Amino acid sequence: MSKPSLLYLCHRIPFPPNKGDKIRSFNILQQLAKHYEVHLGCFIDDPYDQQYVEQLNTWCKSVFALPVNKYWSTLKSSIALLTGNALSIPYYHRSAMQLWVDHSCAQFNITKALIFSSTMAQYVIDKEQLHTVVDFVDVDSDKWRQYAQEANPVKKWVYQREWRTLQQFENTVANKVVHSLFVSPQEAELFRQQLQPATRDKIGHLLNGVDTEYFDPANPDIEPINESIDVAFTGAMDYWANVDAAIWFVKSVWPIVRQRYPQATFFIVGGNPSTSIQALHGKNGITVTGRVKDVRPYVLQAKINVAPLQIARGIQNKVLEAMALAKPVIATSMAIEGIDAQNEHISIFDDATNFADSVCAYIEKRQDAPMSRAWIIENLQWHETLNELPVLLNH
Numbered sequence: 001m002s003k004p005s006l007l008y009l010c011h012r013i014p015f016p017p018n019k020g021d022k023i024r025s026f027n028i029l030q031q032l033a034k035h036y037e038v039h040l041g042c043f044i045d046d047p048y049d050q051q052y053v054e055q056l057n058t059w060c061k062s063v064f065a066l067p068v069n070k071y072w073s074t075l076k077s078s079i080a081l082l083t084g085n086a087l088s089i090p091y092y093h094r095s096a097m098q099l100w101v102d103h104s105c106a107q108f109n110i111t112k113a114l115i116f117s118s119t120m121a122q123y124v125i126d127k128e129q130l131h132t133v134v135d136f137v138d139v140d141s142d143k144w145r146q147y148a149q150e151a152n153p154v155k156k157w158v159y160q161r162e163w164r165t166l167q168q169f170e171n172t173v174a175n176k177v178v179h180s181l182f183v184s185p186q187e188a189e190l191f192r193q194q195l196q197p198a199t200r201d202k203i204g205h206l207l208n209g210v211d212t213e214y215f216d217p218a219n220p221d222i223e224p225i226n227e228s229i230d231v232a233f234t235g236a237m238d239y240w241a242n243v244d245a246a247i248w249f250v251k252s253v254w255p256i257v258r259q260r261y262p263q264a265t266f267f268i269v270g271g272n273p274s275t276s277i278q279a280l281h282g283k284n285g286i287t288v289t290g291r292v293k294d295v296r297p298y299v300l301q302a303k304i305n306v307a308p309l310q311i312a313r314g315i316q317n318k319v320l321e322a323m324a325l326a327k328p329v330i331a332t333s334m335a336i337e338g339i340d341a342q343n344e345h346i347s348i349f350d351d352a353t354n355f356a357d358s359v360c361a362y363i364e365k366r367q368d369a370p371m372s373r374a375w376i377i378e379n380l381q382w383h384e385t386l387n388e389l390p391v392l393l394n395h
Helices: 020-033 047-052 054-058 070-077 095-107 118-123 140-150 153-176 185-192 240-260 296-301 317-324 352-364 370-379
Strands: 005-010 037-044 060-067 112-116 131-137 179-182 203-205 231-234 266-269 286-290 304-307 329-331 346-348
Touching: 005 020, 005 095, 005 118, 020 037, 020 112, 020 131, 020 317, 037 047, 037 095, 047 054, 047 060, 054 060, 060 095, 095 118, 112 118, 118 131, 118 153, 131 153, 131 185, 140 153, 140 240, 179 185, 185 203, 231 240, 231 296, 231 317, 240 266, 240 352, 296 317, 304 317, 304 352, 317 329, 317 370, 329 352
Parallel strands: 005 037, 005 112, 037 060, 112 131, 131 179, 179 203, 231 266, 231 304, 266 286, 304 329, 329 346
Antiparallel strands: none
């Protein structure tokens, strides 16, 4: 018996699962493929990912992966300043994508759609025949509110405008679709607060998970690296919040650590490091790796993994993965939001001195965190966190 067709739209190609949003969108794709013939439309904003398009056929009936240029997209988004819309909407708008969506819905008689990221909802928001579920993941508009708090006057105006206009678009989407999903109960509740009471019942959440076989400290596929790592921070290093976190750690925490341990090493691990991150390489025991084939050896060999985010929404996969690898984590309260695990190897500090004291304690005495891994196995495996998705797509 053939599976029903489903439209799946993502703002970024969901493979390989090597950064936060792609980890979630890929695992959702795997879940969808068990129940539907998936027709995937997505953008490729990193030329490196072009090589993986064909592999998506493993899970998809058809794939439309449209390359986009970040600089052109940014310029294109300025159109919104004339229309009153959020800058994010024209940033992700392409006529070719709309044509593909329209053609696919007609050709394959598609009646169900899952939209990953609110900005992709613009392609289906007026298609009343679709039973549409949107995975907002995070409350994106609130990120812009946070950015505005730290910005110079010009950026502050732009970010505040984006906060207000994107929030209006998010509300419109939530009013029109069947279900709106978020990555944690906290994100869902934050979003409910900006909605009219009649829409709030349509808001839910699906937690992130971890591939506990892949992120297993005993996995024989993890190849050791010849590096001495005291502290590691992982993530896409062209993402503003990660860049900001690394800079804060280097400026506020790392000097305290190096004063006590002059030979201490800090590895910043992740692709496409910004200019400000690249400038840190080779100074004060800091190594900037750039893109790596496998992040697991760096997480495993570090004495401590840190998540010093000053701006964040949702659940941080970097924290979950370190926990699954039974590694201790020191995080800010922003980075740990939505993760309810508590044990002696999950430390939460927003003050730089306390953060540094905790880092030094793990440099002095290496310790593993088996309770963290046990908690992940019990609470956050993908096959369990996403098991409600087919239900939502049918009701």
